Amino acid sequence: MSASFEFTPENKKRFEEILRRYPTKRAAMLPSLHLTQEQEGYISPEAEQYIADLLEVPVVDVREVVSFYTMFTRNPLGKHHIRVCESLSCWVRGSDEVKETLEKELGVESGGITEDGEYSWEVIPDCLGACELAPMLQLDGYFEGNLTREKVVELLKKQAASKTSGK
């Protein structure tokens, strides 16, 4: 955990831009928290305090917002974060299978991080909005659909491969 938090100069600029969009400073809460999470990977108490000071709101309000929205996390996630949709459409098409496969492949339960810190994954009960692709998951924000056991395994392999090639 960083002892103190501050936006990078680039993000500071972005924040200034965001602030201009709204008639109140407070309204920039969600965008700046997104910014924070982008920069830090999660939202630390220091970051909460920082945001509170920037937006001139009580820090408790920042914490309230952070804890209210599921996309904000107060704990570090893996480098790649996988969300598995479990809502009705995905469930009838076999999201359970996706869950089981991930659990087996990554070796951690939903909500956990792999030992190497590479992946974290969670099952979320709210719909991710891609029911036509059911069952589906979201890898780093992007949808992967029509999953089967094999496809999940393949996806993870491809991800690993792209990394090594990227290097």
Place this chain on the structure above:
Amino acid sequence: MAIKVEEKQLTLLERLYVLEVVRGIALTTGHFFRNMAVHIARLFGLAKDKKGSTTFQYPEERRPLAPRLRTLHRLTRREDGAPRCVACMMCETVCPAHCISIVAGEHPNPLIEKYPTRFDIDLGLCVFCGYCVEACPEDAIRMDTGVLEFTSFSREGMVYDLNKLLARSETPKPNEESKVKTA
């Protein structure tokens, strides 16, 4: 609701009284001589199966206690031995004789939260109504020890504190009930 009593009309003989008196005396006399006979027989080792009296020779002989009889209080314990009492003061509140006094303290375990630092029952005041047992939400106080004798030479001695009340925390076995117990 008034209860209507049907008065029995006495016959003339009954109203003459003397005859009724004689009948009464005959009855008691009958008892007297029958019992006397049994006593005498037993004096000589006879009629062991009969008794000339229906009473109990108290300290040596004791009547079996009814299971619901309210006797000396006890405080029960949790599995770890701590008193079950959470010092809610329901018993103290409901007590018509004001004989219970509790001082509550903060328990280190927030799940228990409250416990009695003092729990005194002044048996000199207690009327053995059993309300405290009824009121207790934790089954922490009971009156089933079967102990009926508790005496003291001082008023202070009649005040039972936490330790004394916890000393009998285990449930008495039913077959022990008629045995001699003294405080």
Place this chain on the structure above:
Amino acid sequence: MEYAIDVGKVLFWFSSIMGLASILTWMERKQSAVMQDRIGANRADIFGFRILGLFHIIADSIKMFTKQDFVPAQGNRILHTVAPMIALFFALVGFAAVPFGGTYEIAGYTVSLQVLDLNVGLLFVFAMMSMGIYGFVLGGWASANNYALLGGLRASGQMISYEITMGATVIGTIMVYGTLSLQQMNIAQGELLFGWIPAWGILLQPLGCILFVTAALAETKRVPFDVPEGESEIIGYFVEYSGMRFGMFFLTDFIETVLAAVLTTTLFFGGWQVPYLYAGGFEFPWGGSFELPVVAVMLLQVGAFMAKVFTLCFIFLLIRWTLPRFRWDQLMRLGWTIMLPLSILNIVVTGVVLLIVGN
């Protein structure tokens, strides 16, 4: 020697009465216990011996003597002290006129087994009994306690009411025997009616006997006539008494019981008479006789007297433990509207019969 005999008589009579009274205190408990399917007092022991609780008599007296002697602060100290003594004294003094045996010629001395041979013996006894009331009233008054006073008043009311019945009842007996001397009455009861029935008072005066016994019981102020005491209501005239002063009242109760038994025996059960026993021995009406020495006759007659008294005491206790208490108004109604008219009727009938028989 004369004096020695007198002192001996007094001592014998006194100790007999006191002994009997004491035994009655024990009997009262034991007898009632056995009647009621209980065991009764049996706790007092000496070296582990209990002898049926007889030691309770001793224990009681020790208790009585050692308890705090208490006089209420507002009470009259002198009267409070004197009252039980009056009660006890007059209860005891009445016995003096009662014979417990006949007149015997022993070793040249004429021994009359009677402390005081009065020709108005019966009146004397009644007089003494009436005096006893003062003890109770004074006790109640001197206690400065409303309940005690009430008890005392009730005691006097009750005793006076029933004394009238008692006196009226006895008149029948006096008419039959024609004497006021108790010894003479006893002697008269030794006669035989129709040659074989002992002329005991109960046969000559059956109604009188019942009325007398009832009135006598009322005089003792014991259940069913214990309104002055009324244990569940007012405790009575001795509520403020403790220790030996209470003991005296307590003993008076039993002495009065003995007195009632003694009087009943004397008046209605032939006193010291044993049927068919005369100065020389038994002489049965159907012929045959049995010679006895004078001493044996005396012992038999005194023994019979004692036995009769004891039996009556026993019956009185039976009654005491069998019947419930009268209410005050019932008590008064019984005394004034039933017993008194009946006793007067008894006098009238007796008179008529005597006239007819005498003619």
Place this chain on the structure above:
Amino acid sequence: MPIVKNISEFFGNENARSLKWRLEHGGYESARKALREMKPDEVTETVINSNLRGLGGAGFPTGRKWSFVPKGTDKPKYLAVNCDEAEPGTFKDKYIVEWDPHRLLEGIIICSYAVGIHTAYIYIRGEYVRPFERLEQAVKEAYAGGIIGEKVLGEDYKLDVFIHRGAGAYICGEETGLLESLEGKKGWPRLKPPFPALVGAFGCPTVINNVETLSHLPGIIKNGAQWFSDLGCERNGGSRLFALSGCVNKPGVYELPMGTPMKELIYEHGGGILEGRKLKAVVPGGTSSAVLTAEEAEMATLDFDCLAKLKSMAGSGAVIVLDEDVCMVKALHNIEHFFSHESCGQCTPCREGTAWVFRILTRIVEGGGTMADIATLKNLGQNMGGTSICALCEGAAMPLRSFVSKFEDEFEYYVKHKRSLVEDRKRNAVAV
């Protein structure tokens, strides 16, 4: 009825995202027409006449909603575009934003012009990463191309469009929850009245419209109100996007006129049930609508009024098809899991009720249920209905009531045997 291509015209066309291509293919013509040729009131009038209804779920007539905004106020007015579609089964707005963002922007211009708005916020749900990127790109291009900004389409009208990302809360799709979230707070729905048209974002009058609703505006302005209302059935104007998912062969978004029979959507356009199985039930408007049995689905037509008659609702147009292999107990369990997870926690019946219902269902699914639980569920469904600030609680109660009453036999079987009736049947069928 055939598929229509009003707003789904360019779905699947990679080029439609570029401003240049789009301008060449009719883009912003309607907006230009509105700005140049029509007065704001005329636009509103046209929309009222078109019978366009809010397509986010509530179905409130769009034009009427605009007319509630006070005219002569000196406060700024705002447009909040609701792109927070998070109801299970709903994904239609994603298509618009992903494939044809300029149609949305055009709709925004028209709406803003009609109401007199100079600032519009597009509230897009946080999980939509690619749609967000594409929308952002489109807005950037629109600014650059002079479409929006200080001078809209070169006219003397100022309009700023900002994208506001949500962060994962279903409740922010509720109008006032969305406004709260926009203001940087928790998405706790507000007490009404006042309605947002009077006091909305930042305390100012605010119009909140769904993405799809706004996307219809260019077509309506271009072709006229009559054209649009003729497309649909009575009181249900035009066409709408139906997001078909679940046990069908071809899930996806289909644009159909209002009043199209349900079975046409499922069997013709959706390609029928998976693996030729039988239809069991249909959730007609997102999971917060009451479930329809197969028989009811057969007779239903896809419009607001018919479904309301069946005591369900058209909602967001998300049709989820359930076939005979779906266990209704587990399906309800799934739905209630969603609601208990998404309840904002403000009102007592919703906060405690959804969680309780979910826990009872979990217990039943795990085999610990009792008959009394079924009665309790029914009763809780009654108790939760209509007593909270927003409609989420009612939305949780509707499927609860309908599932339990329409498929009671399955619930009873599950409780009795601690197994699913459907799975047992399947197992037996395999065994035979």
Place this chain on the structure above:
Amino acid sequence: MPTLTIDGQEVTVDAGTTVIQAAEQIGINIPRYCYHPGLSLAGRCRMCLVEIETFPNLQIACYTRAQDEMVVSTTSERVLSARQSMLEFLLSNHPLDCPVCDQSGECDLQNFYMDHGQYQSRFLENKVKKKKAFPIGPHVILDQERCILCTRCVRFTEEVSKSNELGVFNRGSRSVIDLYPTKSLDNPYSGNVIDICPVGALTEREFRFKCRVWYLASQESICTGCSRGCNISLDYNGSRRAYKAGGRRVMRIKPRYNPDINKWWICDEGRFGYGFIDTDRIETPMQRTTSDLEPSDWDPALARVAETVKAAYSEKGANGVGVIVSPQLSNEELLACRELFVEKMKLTNVAALNPWEEPGEADDFLRNADRNPNTKGVEDLGYSGDAKAVLEKAAEGEIEVLIIFRHNLADGEAGKLLEKAKFVVYVGTNWNATAERAHVVLPGATHAEKDGTFTNFEGRVQRFKQALLPIGDSRNDSQIISEMAAKLGYSLPASADEIFEAWKGISLDELSGSGSSVDPDTAVQA
């Protein structure tokens, strides 16, 4: 002025009044948890649902404005069953630890449950466990399990104390009210959250487990912490022997609603500043014999004071005796002092205020810097001049006898002056350095132990009532002054009531209702 019908009763209310307030005006109390008149509307507990004709759904009475021709039912079948189901929901995860909960006895959840609930529980699940009983500030303990999330406390910290320590975290059934981790609920008004919490989630640390509320008796009083004169209820050990509560008599102080002064609130200093009533009290009169103070009886102590005063008086006249009264005294005591020392004895050296006194913290809400409850009363009753001049004269030996009420004048400069005073009489309630230095100490009574009035800084004359008997041998100050006067040969009334009546012409009981305030304009001027 809309006129509406509630449960068959017609009522006309001001425009903008909510249904719940309208109902209150005609004595109908609609159950509520989240609604508090001093806070913003949350409308979240849904307990106050009522049936209003023309509305298809039940409406919350706390939010719905009264309108003309509204027909409201608060007791219809539908309303009752809704209440019952709300209670069921609220209680579903509520731990049933009423036995250990300090709130029980004054808990709205209990009360409304007894009125409207009372059904067999259908909740078979395990109750959700949350954090139990942890301190969140110097005065408050939070139990999240008991919390029903009405957010009164959160709104309080947001709107009234504006300190924002508390928040509602997470959402749905996982919502908890908690402190922001680095913060502590230590704002000067933190105690109020205890009052407004309708359940036992927030409880008082000082009061915790000391006494069940049903043993408490309550008396109307005035806070003596500062010149604001907040209205309070003094809750004291009524029917229970004091030793059971650790010897404390006053158990807690609760604010009493007064719309003009403190509304529903009171500061922590006032709320928890009752310790002096039971600790460190002077319980008997004391006299210095040779070097030590020794306990004495009233008679000799008063006689000695009177003798010394008489001697000084005859020797130096009106200059020989100095008196320093105190703004801690009630108006009645000040009047008695004025009567005796100024009007009867014509003393020249009479002062009231302590110039060395350190001011307390002040803010723009309730707390005033002046820590005395009756400074305004002192001014109104014509006392002037400060203690310094009197003390100086005493130090110079000009004043033979110095009578000091309440003040502690033994520190610093004052202490040096006091050291030189020849004969000091101290009349006060608690031990302090001045009392220890005095020659005669007379124990007075605290405001909890007597009747009287204070005048707050705005000039409102407010009554406080006696809750307790004076501790030990202490006596109320009016009585002390009157007895002192008697020994000096004057006659003064001894009871506050008599003095007040002579002063204002009305009895204390008539003082604007139940001892609340008199507006400065209508207050009878002394």
